[in-house]
Amino acid sequence: MTPSPDIDVAIAGAGVIGASTAWHLAQAGLRVAIIDAEGPAAAASGASDGAVSVASKKPGVMARLASASLAHTATLAKGGPLSRAFRRRPSFLFGQGPEEAAALDALAAKLAQIGGPVSVENDGGAALLPGCGMGVDRIVRLMGEGHMPGHKAVHGYLASAGDRVQRIWPARLKGHEADATGVTLDLGMSQLRAGFLIVAAGLGAGELWPQLPLIPRAGQLIVTDSGPAGVLPGALTAAAYLLAKTRDGAPPPRPPVVIDPLSTGQYLVGSTREAHGDPRLNDFATIAALMERAAAVWPPLLGRRIIRIFTGVRAAVADGLPVFGTLPDSPRVLLATGFEGDGICLSALIGREAARIACGDGVTAGLEADLAALSPTRFTKHARWGAA
Amino acid sequence: MTGQVVLVVGAGLAGLGAAVELVRAGQRVTVVDQTQAAGGAIHRQPLPGRPSIARTAEHRRWQSLMAEVRAAGIEIRTETRFGGIDSTGEVLLTGAAPGFLRPKALVLATGAREAVQPRPGWTLPGVMTVGAIQTYLKTQAAPPLGRIALAGSGPLLLAAAAQLCALGRPPVAVIEAGRPFAHPLAALRLPPGYLAEAAAYMRRLVVARVLILTASHVTRISEDAAGLTVEIERGARRRRLACDLVGLHDGIRPNDAGLPDIAPIPVVRLGDCREALGARAALADGRNGGRRLAAQLSGTLAPALSQELQRQRRAQGLLARIYANDGADRLATLPGDTVLCRCEMRTLDDLRALGPAPTDRMLRLDGRFSMGPCQGRFCAEWVQRLAGRSGPARRIGAARYPAAPITVADLLAAQKSREGESP
Numbered sequence: 001m002t003p004s005p006d007i008d009v010a011i012a013g014a015g016v017i018g019a020s021t022a023w024h025l026a027q028a029g030l031r032v033a034i035i036d037a038e039g040p041a042a043a044a045s046g047a048s049d050g051a052v053s054v055a056s057k058k059p060g061v062m063a064r065l066a067s068a069s070l071a072h073t074a075t076l077a078k079g080g081p082l083s084r085a086f087r088r089r090p091s092f093l094f095g096q097g098p099e100e101a102a103a104l105d106a107l108a109a110k111l112a113q114i115g116g117p118v119s120v121e122n123d124g125g126a127a128l129l130p131g132c133g134m135g136v137d138r139i140v141r142l143m144g145e146g147h148m149p150g151h152k153a154v155h156g157y158l159a160s161a162g163d164r165v166q167r168i169w170p171a172r173l174k175g176h177e178a179d180a181t182g183v184t185l186d187l188g189m190s191q192l193r194a195g196f197l198i199v200a201a202g203l204g205a206g207e208l209w210p211q212l213p214l215i216p217r218a219g220q221l222i223v224t225d226s227g228p229a230g231v232l233p234g235a236l237t238a239a240a241y242l243l244a245k246t247r248d249g250a251p252p253p254r255p256p257v258v259i260d261p262l263s264t265g266q267y268l269v270g271s272t273r274e275a276h277g278d279p280r281l282n283d284f285a286t287i288a289a290l291m292e293r294a295a296a297v298w299p300p301l302l303g304r305r306i307i308r309i310f311t312g313v314r315a316a317v318a319d320g321l322p323v324f325g326t327l328p329d330s331p332r333v334l335l336a337t338g339f340e341g342d343g344i345c346l347s348a349l350i351g352r353e354a355a356r357i358a359c360g361d362g363v364t365a366g367l368e369a370d371l372a373a374l375s376p377t378r379f380t381k382h383a384r385w386g387a388a
Numbered sequence: 389m390t391g392q393v394v395l396v397v398g399a400g401l402a403g404l405g406a407a408v409e410l411v412r413a414g415q416r417v418t419v420v421d422q423t424q425a426a427g428g429a430i431h432r433q434p435l436p437g438r439p440s441i442a443r444t445a446e447h448r449r450w451q452s453l454m455a456e457v458r459a460a461g462i463e464i465r466t467e468t469r470f471g472g473i474d475s476t477g478e479v480l481l482t483g484a485a486p487g488f489l490r491p492k493a494l495v496l497a498t499g500a501r502e503a504v505q506p507r508p509g510w511t512l513p514g515v516m517t518v519g520a521i522q523t524y525l526k527t528q529a530a531p532p533l534g535r536i537a538l539a540g541s542g543p544l545l546l547a548a549a550a551q552l553c554a555l556g557r558p559p560v561a562v563i564e565a566g567r568p569f570a571h572p573l574a575a576l577r578l579p580p581g582y583l584a585e586a587a588a589y590m591r592r593l594v595v596a597r598v599l600i601l602t603a604s605h606v607t608r609i610s611e612d613a614a615g616l617t618v619e620i621e622r623g624a625r626r627r628r629l630a631c632d633l634v635g636l637h638d639g640i641r642p643n644d645a646g647l648p649d650i651a652p653i654p655v656v657r658l659g660d661c662r663e664a665l666g667a668r669a670a671l672a673d674g675r676n677g678g679r680r681l682a683a684q685l686s687g688t689l690a691p692a693l694s695q696e697l698q699r700q701r702r703a704q705g706l707l708a709r710i711y712a713n714d715g716a717d718r719l720a721t722l723p724g725d726t727v728l729c730r731c732e733m734r735t736l737d738d739l740r741a742l743g744p745a746p747t748d749r750m751l752r753l754d755g756r757f758s759m760g761p762c763q764g765r766f767c768a769e770w771v772q773r774l775a776g777r778s779g780p781a782r783r784i785g786a787a788r789y790p791a792a793p794i795t796v797a798d799l800l801a802a803q804k805s806r807e808g809e810s811p
Contacts, residue, residue: 039747046753151753169747225761225793264732264756279786280650283474284488288803295796302800305793307761309472310786 020351047312050344069349216277226265400428402659403497405674413682472789509609534632646791672696731760
């Protein structure tokens with residue numbers, strides 16, 4: 001005997017993926033509950049600023065999904081839930097020395113081939129960004145990309161969904177039992193019966209499914225005080241950062257740095273990619289090296305004060321691709337986790353597609369192959385799934 | 389050499405008391421202080437060429453401690469700021485002596501800061517803390533220009549008012565929210581020094597005919613061409629008072645914003661930065677804490693906690709009763725456009741827009757409270773209270789360094805000092 005569902009879909013995790021999914025489901029008229037151990041944007045979504053960027057993705061599956069998500073994000077920003085969260089802005093890649101400049105030229109040529117909403121400009125020098133430091137040999141400018149702070153997106157989705165989404169926090173999903181008609185959720189003090197479960201709990205998914213090769217990836221970040229906004233019109237990213245992220249191989253010779261101008265007039269300077277998950281670990285040696293490099297590339301930073309230094313933790317997957325799809329032995333449970341730094345960028349698309357799957361509609365035509373590449377079935381060779 | 393020095397942050401009574409005892413117990417000590425001279429808030433020294441306005445007894449206490457500091461050969465690096473301690477145990481110092489240090493232990497003696505409750509107009513130019521006025525008096529040995537009104541609550545109002553009288557510019561009014569003269573029995577139970585000090589202050593105020601209002605609240609400060617106007621409420625009565633400067637003060641709190649919760653070396657907080665008990669407790673706590681830390685470092689038996697601490701805790705409890713008032717309860721009745729966070733000018737309405745029972749994350753990210761340069765040092769207590777938190781939460785979210793904003797240039801200057809270091 002199975003109890004009748006309290007709600008249609010339960011979502012574990014009130015980060016940007018969970019909030020987007022909740023909004024899309026509410027739009028479809030479903031009864032939705034969103035559960036979080038702390039509250040909205042409590043983990044990676046709240047600790048980061050979000051580039052909605054195609055250029056920062058590995059060419060192939062991720063770049064194609066990012067391009068589709070950028071288009072959907074822009075739609076949701078036109079009077080929709082993201083109208084106060086997303087804005088268009090250019091982004092810049094810089095290279096120092098002939099080797100980085102050549103690598104950047106090659107990357108720019110490759111990005112130009114993706115097409116879609118993003119256009120690539122490369123004048124073979126550094127004139128596209130006036131004010132950058134003396135040692136910068138190459139600037140590539142990308143137009144048509146955007147920017148979306150994670151917490152603003154979460155706030156926008158949840159505020160727009162209003163009371164069509166039931167909020168349950170602080171509450172932790174301790175386990176679940178899936179059967180033919182739905183899923184029973186164990187929330188510790190209480191139980192919840194849902195027709196479908198979506199787990200968008202970042203590293204929390206690893207607690208429920210230890211067989212998922214999720215790895216915490218810590219990043220140290222620096223926030224400055226505010227000053228005149230618009231001096232730097234978009235994020236300035238080291239080619240070395242992208243090369244480290246998009247190309248397998250040895251670590252880059254210099255600390256890869258991203259200088260992100262926030263809408264408040266502050267700068268966010270990051271970030272390391274460290275193989276641990278402890279947000280308390282933070283060291284001056286790394287911070288000073290990051291800032292030394294950032295100030296050499298963008299000298300206006302020298303006039304600023306540092307007001308906060310912190311470490312954020314993202315969920316990554318061993319093979320570098322996120323996890324998205326239903327479980328092989330529980331078609332009523334869908335996982336969406338392991339986006340590392342790409343969750344904000346992909347959230348609009350992933351929320352839409354998760355909602356389609358939960359509604360039984362199947363994914364949008366044209367995305368089948370790319371989304372299939374993210375399926376958790378790629379880890380199921382020896383593992384048994386089901387309730388943890 | 390690393391790992392050999394105990395670093396003491398703050399050259400006030402607690403920090404120097406600890407430093408003297410640590411050296412006596414055989415430890416090597418470095419003291420840093422962000423100001424130009426040792427002294428802390430209580431014994432803040434006059435600028436070069438200016439006389440001291442300290443009372444004789446205070447002056448003697450300081451001279452005797454400094455004699456011990458000199459005898460112990462303790463190095464005090466002034467104009468040097470503590471930037472924080474990272475998770476590897478490295479400390480950042482900026483200012484006159486920038487660099488990184490790996491101390492074997494850390495003594496935090498950063499004193500107290502003032503609490504100032506938000507009120508309409510509290511961010512206007514000409515409105516400052518009573519402590520800031522006192523700093524001016526102690527360093528300049530002269531009063532600031534203009535008509536001064538002191539408002540809020542606590543013994544510091546009377547002390548600063550008496551100092552202004554002594555320097556020839558009595559304040560136009562002392563506006564005290566509590567009813568300190570209505571608790572004679574509690575006052576009589578205070579240690580003797582307290583009453584003598586209060587009587588000396590009152591004598592000056594009476595002679596100078598200073599207007600003293602009790603059970604009175606400043607409900608608004610406004611500004612026009614002629615200066616500032618404070619609106620005062622006493623029960624059902626209202627009055628207005630013209631002035632040029634307003635000093636606000638609603639008690640003292642440990643100055644502990646940005647100090648670490650955890651560190652890989654022993655860290656002790658001494659004096660007001662752990663528990664705001666005032667000058668008498670700070671010296672005793674510093675000495676006792678220094679001896680206890682030395683014992684911990686050398687693996688010997690720690691001495692007992694200071695008796696003086698208990699005595700001063702009782703005294704502060706009595707003072708809290710004597711000055712009890714409903715000021716903090718009035719926060720919820722402030723006009724919606726009252727600024728709570730002056731770094732980013734966030735108001736009570738902005739806080740209410742977050743809905744009931746916002747999480748720390750929502751307060752920070754959606755409300756942007758505690759996100760500016762002060763990182764909540766001044767507003768977190770009121771925001772938490774208004775958000776319905778019980779208990780004395782004085783921050784929103786985790787403690788993070790830097791302890792106070794540091795310039796990028798200062799960080800890079802410290803980094804430069806690494807060059808030439810042997811690995």
